[in-house]
Amino acid sequence: MSQPTQEEVILAEQAKKEAAPGPETEYQGLSQGQIVRKRFFGHSGALVGLAVFALIFIMAFTSVGFAGIPGWWKYNHxxxxxxVNDGVPSVSLWPLAWGEHPFGQDRIGRDLFAMTMRGAQQSIIIMVIIGAIAGLIGAVVGGLAGYFRGWVEAILMRLTDVIIIIPVLLLAAVVAQMANRRDAAGWFSAFAASNGVVVLGIFLGLVSWVGLARLVRGEFLTLREREFVDAARISGASNARIIFKHILPNAIGVLIVNVTLTMSAAILLETALSYLGVGVKSPDTSLGLLISQNQEAFATRPWLFWYPGLFIVAICLSINFIGDGLRDAFDPRQKKFRAKSAVETGRHSSETAPSSAAPGATSTGSAVSGSPADAGES
Incomplete structure (x- = not known):
């Protein structure tokens, strides 16, 4: 029986790879929405982040109530x-117990669980406002500048450069001070006095889109030169259709990831402002304000730090994990690496390599080994 040639072995391996199920056959027959959902729910980190954020969201907005709706927890902030027990947390893992004050109490007897839930509400509200405003403005400005170029790009990018040099922390402190003035006249002061967190979130959103706009512009500059955009332009598609139907779906991964990073940074910025005393003011509270108010009790009552800090870290990490999963789900160029199939392919290649290379290796080896001998004899 004759041995298969090397060309026959290579053709057989290519046929097996084409017959094996890949990303194309896996999503064959599914709509774009079904593909996005399947990819997202196949991302373990995104599911963990979604579960953690959903738990925090439900606890924060149902425990102490929101917008006049009472909550199920018996204390408020x-x-x-x-x-009770000098304010020590009453929660216990063994034996499992919740207790009267699970996160403990501060020095004057306020329930830390209620204050932490109220602070989580403020952080989530600011995060959503900043993410929505910054994402919308950044996508519009960056998309228009990257697609149309010319004078449109020059005007929008110069506007972006001007906003970049604005000292955000200083202006945010000024806006926060105006929002907490109770004696000022005017519609802005009246609105800000009762909606300080909303005003702070809107302001930070209006100055937090510049980095996102630059990234979206760069992505549009790359995608506008691709072949599918040229084909759509030749077929007579309008600029709006090319932007929203062809370019934006391919840039959605960059947009989503940077929006989630902006939202995480918004929580940290609000925490820093409250820690410096220019963010949320008493009698309201926030996670950063809780840490600031109890910084002198770090050595004696450390739980006043750990619980607010834990919620800050949990919210930021969960948002980043969700954004990473959405990026993988929306990115059409993203291919999932399959470790099991890669191992099986490598094992199959190592088994077929010796048999296919045996004839060539023998003749080559004899030729190589014969060359020095001939040289020595001559």
Whole structure:
């Protein structure tokens, strides 16, 4: 029986690879929405982040109530009660117990669980406002500048450069001070006095889109030169259709990831402002304000730091994991690496390589080994 030639072995391996199920056959017959959902729910990190954020969101907005709707927790962030066990947290893992004050109490007897849930509400509200405003403005400005170029790009990018040099922390402090003035006249002061967090979120959103606009512009500059955009332009598609139907779906991964990073940075910025005393003011509270108010009690009551800090870290990490999963789900160029199939392919290649290379290796080896001998004899 004759041995198969090397060309026959290579053709057989290519046929097996084409017959094996790949990303194209896996998503064959599915709509774009079904493909996005399948990719997202196949991302373990995104599912963990979604579960953690959903738990925090439900706890924060149902426990102490929101917008006049009462919650299921018996205390709120301003109620003062007698100290129980000197304010030590009553939660216990073994034996499992929740207790009267699971996160403990501060020095005057306020329930830390209620204050932490109220602070998480403020952080989530600011995060959503900043993410929506910055994402919308950044996508519009960056997309228009990257697609149309010319004078449109020059005007929008110079506007971006001007906003970049604005000291955001200083202006945010000024806006926060205006929002907390109770004696000022005017519609802005009246609105800001009762909606300080909303005003702060809107302002930070209006100055936080510049980095996103630059990234979207760069992505549009690359995609506008691709073949599918040229084909759509030749077929008579309008600029709006090319932008929203062809370019934006391919740039959605960059947009989503940077929006989630902006939202995480918004939480940290609000925390820093509240820690410096120019963010949320008493009698309201936030996660950063809780840390600032209890910084002197770090050595004696460390739980006043750990719980607000833990919620800040949990919210930021969960948002980043969700954004990473959405990027992988929306990116049409993203291919999932399959470790099991890669190992099986490598094992199959190592098994077929010796048999296919045996004839060539023998003749080559004899030729190579014969060359020095001939040279020595001559």
């Amino acid at each position: 301003v109620d003062v009660s007698p100290l």
